[in-house]
Amino acid sequence: MKSNSFDRYFGITTFGESHGPAIGVVIEDVKPGIEFPLNEIQKALDSRKPGTRQFTSSRKEEDKIVILSGVFEGKTTGMPICLVVYNKNHRSEDYEHLKNLFRPGHADYTYFKKFKIFDYRGGGRASGRETISRVAASGLVEDLLHDININCYPVQIGKNFAKNYDLNFQNDLYWHDKTNFEELQDDLVSIQKRGDSVGGIVEVKIENLPAGLGDPVFEKLDANLAKAILSIGSVKGIEFGEGFNLANLKGNEANDQISKNGFLSNHSGGILGGISTGQNLIFRFVIKPTSSINIQQRTITKKGEEISFISKGRHDTCIIPRIIPVAKAMIKLVLADAISYQKLIENQYLNLLDYREAIDKIDGDILIALYRRKELSELIGKFKEEKNIEIVDYEREKELLKNLRKKAKTWKLDEDFIENIWKMIIAESKKNQ
Ligand SMILES: Cc1cc2nc3c(=O)[nH]c(=O)nc-3n(C[C@H](O)[C@H](O)[C@H](O)COP(=O)(O)O)c2cc1C
Incomplete structure (x- = not known):
């Protein structure tokens, strides 16, 4: 009890x-x-x-x-x-x-x-x-x-x-x-x-x-x-x-x-x-x-x-x-x-304030995720440099993109939109590597 x-x-x-x-x-x-x-x-x-x-x-x-x-x-x-x-x-x-x-x-x-x-x-x-x-x-x-x-x-x-x-x-x-x-x-x-x-x-x-x-x-x-x-x-x-x-x-x-x-x-x-x-x-x-x-x-x-x-x-x-x-x-x-x-x-939770709260939280989470991704990509860059590994891995990127498009389709998200966002994120990461 x-x-x-x-x-x-x-x-x-x-x-x-x-x-x-x-x-x-x-x-x-x-x-x-x-x-x-x-x-x-x-x-x-x-x-x-x-x-x-x-x-x-x-x-x-x-x-x-x-x-x-x-x-x-x-x-x-x-x-x-x-x-x-x-x-x-x-x-x-x-x-x-x-x-x-x-x-x-x-x-x-x-x-x-x-x-x-x-x-x-x-x-x-x-x-x-x-x-x-x-x-x-x-x-x-x-x-x-x-x-x-x-x-x-x-x-x-x-x-x-x-x-x-x-x-x-x-x-x-x-x-x-x-x-x-x-x-x-x-x-x-x-x-x-x-x-x-x-x-x-x-x-x-x-x-x-x-x-x-x-x-x-x-x-x-x-x-x-x-x-x-x-x-x-x-x-x-x-x-x-x-x-x-x-x-x-x-x-x-x-x-x-x-x-x-x-x-x-x-x-x-x-x-x-x-x-x-x-x-x-x-x-x-x-x-x-x-x-x-x-x-x-x-x-x-x-x-x-x-x-x-x-x-x-x-x-x-x-x-x-x-x-x-x-x-x-x-x-x-x-x-x-x-x-x-x-x-x-009374279903009062479905009001604009609660919706906004929820969406603000998601936006905050996206920012945190981007910040963590940036940190990680810097570490990966350093690691590759120390070990003399090629920075860009085109095969891996292609595979990732394929998987992302598949997931986007499952969740009924626009596949081209997701691909574009991802490409922008990758381009940003490369600046830090
Ligand atoms: C905020 C607070 C402060 C208390 N301070 C005292 C205290 O200083 N001396 C005391 O004899 N009882 C104090 N009590 C009461 C005892 O905790 C309580 O009488 C005792 O645990 C027996 O429980 P009962 O009276 O609910 O049967 C306090 C209770 C509360 C809620």
């Missing part, structure tokens, strides 16, 4: 452990010739790392993206792209005291039960660092999203609720309610002082989404978004539109009635039957309080002995600001998939 791949339209496979040499992603099926958005990807990664926002851990993680393959002179080559971030902030000694115990709230216990191997250094593959790969991969689907706008902000952190939305109010916590921001900060400071942590609820509002995205029955848009969001560590629940409150409504209240100008409400959250309605797509997900806390807790060792321990080290009071960029990345990947499938259904 390819459980580390997000593999529908885009072939994305992520790899690496929190305290291994690197975290990375291999992305296949990317068109050649696309400007590689290195700066945008780096910016997105910077927003995910700890130490840059209030109430996240003071750990310094540089998270510098390195391209290992698939990009040449700033453009995608069409070959697999491999991106890595080397893990530089190795402090495995921080985890020495955790070597034989299962941290409450973490995946240590279940990973050990499943794999019988215990990477105690920062959670291994269950670490938040795993999400670097997702954020990096999502940078490559931007051009499919056009003007789709993904807003992602907390509506609850701990016991604080955002009620007054002011999208211009910007801060480290992505909090949109000016009226209680100070209260929220005071609350978080006191939680931090106690060595404890909080979780919260994040709301997502996606604007300018066309109707028709999502592929029933197993690739419904809400199903795929739910899977993508729930695959993020520490996310424990998701609801679309009116969500769990639908249990309190009557059909008459829950239905989104339709007028000739469109829907009259949006209790469904912009999805019906797994397909986008064209309204704003709205959902909320819940993030549990950060598992690592500086408070004494009970657990067991690998041998099953009960112990009491305290998690030392640098901890996040609230990981919501670090989850938001990851959630956005997962949403982008799901939407890009849905958009790509919809384009296939």
Whole structure:
């Protein structure tokens, strides 16, 4: 089972452990010739790392993206792209005291039960660092999203609720309610002082989404978004539109009635039957309080002995600001998939832009081939000169020409045209020999 791949339209496979040499992603099926958005990807990664926002851990993680393959002179080559971030902030000694115990709230216990191997250094593959790969991969689907706008902000952190939305109010916590921001900060400071942590609820509002995205029955848009969001560590629940409150409504209240100008409400959250309605797509997900806390807790060792321990080290009071960029990345990947499938259904790939892209690529390939041919013919010239071999081999040329005409005929190309091109190429080569 390819459980580390997000593999529908885009072939994305992520790899690496929190305290291994690197975290990375291999992305296949990317068109050649696309400007590689290195700066945008780096910016997105910077927003995910700890130490840059209030109430996240003071750990310094540089998270510098390195391209290992698939990009040449700033453009995608069409070959697999491999991106890595080397893990530089190795402090495995921080985890020495955790070597034989299962941290409450973490995946240590279940990973050990499943794999019988215990990477105690920062959670291994269950670490938040795993999400670097997702954020990096999502940078490559931007051009499919056009003007789709993904807003992602907390509506609850701990016991604080955002009620007054002011999208211009910007801060480290992505909090949109000016009226209680100070209260929220005071609350978080006191939680931090106690060595404890909080979780919260994040709301997502996606604007300018066309109707028709999502592929029933197993690739419904809400199903795929739910899977993508729930695959993020520490996310424990998701609801679309009116969500769990639908249990309190009557059909008459829950239905989104339709007028000739469109829907009259949006209790469904912009999805019906797994397909986008064209309204704003709205959902909320819940993030549990950060598992690592500086408070004494009970657990067991690998041998099953009960112990009491305290998690030392640098901890996040609230990981919501670090989850938001990851959630956005997962949403982008799901939407890009849905958009790509919809384009296939609607034959939208057969538009002028795509034809032009394809023909430009072929022209580029012809140039590269001519350049390589020139290099080779110079080498052949040198070789023949050193070995005193006659430069021009008329018999070979005649044979080649015969074969070319035969191939041209098979492919329904004008044989004289092909012969003329070839003669011009040969004449050019001879200048270099
Ligand atoms: C971006 C990101 C950063 C995270 N950082 C931390 C962290 O610093 N401390 C922590 O205890 N958990 C952190 N987590 C959550 C754990 O990875 C997660 O709770 C743990 O693996 C158990 O998985 P579960 O909560 O999904 O069951 C982070 C998750 C993400 C996505």
